[in-house]
Amino acid sequence: MRVCVGTIVHHPEDARIMHRQIRALLDAGHEITYVAPFTDFNVTPDPGIRAVDVPRAVGRRRWRAMRAARRALRRGVEGADLLLVHDIELLLRLPRRRPVTVWDVHGDTAASLVADDRLPGLLRRALPALVRRIEARAERRLRLILAEESHRERFTAPHPVVLNIPPMPRRQPPPPGRNRVVYVGRISRERGVAEQIELARRLAPYGVRLDLVGPADAEVRPLLRDAQREGVLDWYGHVPHRHALRMAEGAIAGLSFLHDLPAHRRAMPAKVVEYMSRGIPVVTTPLPAAADLVRRVDCGVVVPFGDVDAAVEAVLALRDDPGGASAMGARGYAEAVRGYDWPEQAEGFVGLLEEWAGKPVTSGRELGLLEPWHAI
Numbered sequence: 323m324r325v326c327v328g329t330i331v332h333h334p335e336d337a338r339i340m341h342r343q344i345r346a347l348l349d350a351g352h353e354i355t356y357v358a359p360f361t362d363f364n365v366t367p368d369p370g371i372r373a374v375d376v377p378r379a380v381g382r383r384r385w386r387a388m389r390a391a392r393r394a395l396r397r398g399v400e401g402a403d404l405l406l407v408h409d410i411e412l413l414l415r416l417p418r419r420r421p422v423t424v425w426d427v428h429g430d431t432a433a434s435l436v437a438d439d440r441l442p443g444l445l446r447r448a449l450p451a452l453v454r455r456i457e458a459r460a461e462r463r464l465r466l467i468l469a470e471e472s473h474r475e476r477f478t479a480p481h482p483v484v485l486n487i488p489p490m491p492r493r494q495p496p497p498p499g500r501n502r503v504v505y506v507g508r509i510s511r512e513r514g515v516a517e518q519i520e521l522a523r524r525l526a527p528y529g530v531r532l533d534l535v536g537p538a539d540a541e542v543r544p545l546l547r548d549a550q551r552e553g554v555l556d557w558y559g560h561v562p563h564r565h566a567l568r569m570a571e572g573a574i575a576g577l578s579f580l581h582d583l584p585a586h587r588r589a590m591p592a593k594v595v596e597y598m599s600r601g602i603p604v605v606t607t608p609l610p611a612a613a614d615l616v617r618r619v620d621c622g623v624v625v626p627f628g629d630v631d632a633a634v635e636a637v638l639a640l641r642d643d644p645g646g647a648s649a650m651g652a653r654g655y656a657e658a659v660r661g662y663d664w665p666e667q668a669e670g671f672v673g674l675l676e677e678w679a680g681k682p683v684t685s686g687r688e689l690g691l692l693e694p695w696h697a698i
Contacts, residue, residue: 428469498640582607600655
């Protein structure tokens, strides 16, 4: 099967797109054309794929990327059996002549726009309704895959869920350490960068540093550079996902400080399971899915939104109780291995695309075996 995968928004090394879905398709023997902003992210394409470079769509500067997207997708779908797109922007630029097309829904753009106070009030009111209309049109015309169970509420028909979870390490991770905390993922205001920086300043006198591993939004990069010059944290920028998670090992805890926003309230932050997979406790804000998982498994601490005092207290308590922290990390790792291992999802994902493309199924998995987040 020949599959064209497209994004103009995400990093070409995005964990879900490149390291989970594309890798699963390659491992199953399928051919991949990948339309992505390689140059804008300074990424060298994987030699195992056919790469088509496009500009990146970012902030309000999206028209250039969207104008180039249709031409790039036309090139990408030549000879393809299936087109898999990851951005709502690409739903507006799909080639007229194209194979079976799948939209992988792994975000809620409309909910994000409602909470974006950087937009003028008129746009903040009008754009979410427009996005919902685009989603409804896509549901009528395309196949959909959802990254989590909560996305079902936005659509009228049932659609398969392919969880955004990491592959588990096959060895027991080392126990939590005592001199650093870690955050892995995109760094932004709504993901708690201000609280992370203040936490780093407050922990520095105790000999605890913060490692931030991931790309940062342009507006917060000056804050990170200033904090790094102060010597209270290390910001590593984008690191390939498998290495980023390895860097998390041995930390006191992994941080998830997502704000209480509509786009976050029903979501399960993938990083919570990623930290669990690396045997470190989780310190998370009380978003329902994350808090329920952490409390049920007893694999971390839930702190109030914006409460840096509580986060400092949680980190120091974990540092000063290495036995308790190790037990939390071990419980999280065991739960992650038991219920959230990507290879189990990968088989169903590949089989699903093969079925939709009308190609022989190689994965041996049925659609009904995909497990939703409500199993948590």
